[in-house]
Amino acid sequence: MGSLMSIGEFSAGSGLSPSRLRKYASAGVLVPAAVDSASGYRYYSGEQLVQAKLVEALRAAGVPLAAIPPLLMAGSAQDLDRWARDLEVDALRRREALTRARELLDNTIASSGPLHLPPESRTTMTKLMPVSRSETGPVREQNQDDVTASERLVAVADGMGGGAGGCIASSLALSVLDAAFIGSLAEMEAGVRAANRAINERANSTETLEGMGTTLCAVGVTSGGELVITSVGDSRVYLLRHGELRQLTQDHSVTAEMVRKGELTADEAADHPHRHVLTRVLGPGPVVEVDSSMHLPHEGDRLMLCTDGLFNELSDHDLQSLLQEPDAAVAVDRLVDQALAAGGKDNVTVAVVDVSL
Ligand code: MN
DSSP states (O other): OOOEEEHHHHHHHHOOOHHHHHHHHHTTSSOOSEEOTTTOOEEEETTHHHHHHHHHHHHHTTOOGGGHHHHHHHOOHHHHHHHHHHHHHHHHHHHHHHHHHHHHHTTOEETTSOOOOOGGGOOOOOEEEEEEEEEOTTTOSSOOEEEEEOSSEEEEEEEEOTTTHHHHHHHHHHHHHHHHOSSOHHHHHHHHHHHHHHHHHHHHHOGGGTTOEEOEEEEEEOTTSOEEEEEESSOEEEEEETTEEEEOSOOOBHHHHHHHTTSSOHHHHHTOTTTTOBSOOBSSSSOOOOEEEEEOOOTTOEEEEEOHHHHTTSOHHHHHHHTTOSSHHHHHHHHHHHHHHTTOOSOEEEEEEEEEO
């Protein structure tokens, strides 16, 4: 057996604390090689110093204590290969979990997996505080934009179509959504689909309304106090957080899709001949694809919903700096006035929404 070492000597030699050695011994790992039957003192052998290094290496590799004794008894490099595979699987799981955590921190929870709070812990303190304004502008004959704004739902629609069509489509979309949405993502999506059907059926049954349609973007408060955001078309929802403005919706337009595919730069898109061509709107077909997402509101969050009459006249930089104004009503007036002053070639609609928690 060679030289025997007391627990203190073995601790010094192996670098493992006496308490850790006692823990290992009781787990059947590194059991002292000898015990003095008179004093009960335990002794380790010199050979066990090598085992101690192996145990520490296995522990550092994440091998559970219980799996170590068989490895020490008859361990081979093949057993370690199996551990290596397990570790890879484990690392993969951890990376996936980290990705999920990152998504949650990013406050963007895909519609397939919304954040479910147990009903009893739900607080519905989240409240929207909207200020909105919609203007025809100096060029267009009528205002086909529409906006609805309450503490639980804010939505903007940009209607299109001849005669009364555009106005009817946008106002119909907002009333159907307002009736459908009480407080869940499913209701929001169902409301947008119902609005699409209502517009489509009305257009098909009334000759003068043929071809009418509308964009729609909306923010609603769920019963869990989260924000659900939805859009079809190119009306936008932005989030101003910590002074930074971020667009939360994707434009469903030919140019936006070309930009996403890398076929066009954002600058080229701004004066592309197809910049007004939308790939998705409510009305033309019996079914429509709906984008939606869930967001956790932060203290001080401000949202802006608007039609293209605003962002086609003002740069992102202008939007961000005008939104820094603390008074939402003043911010709305400045945004609309500057879009009109810049040309006002289209109807302009803006809702600035401070989120109260
Ligand atoms: Mn427009």
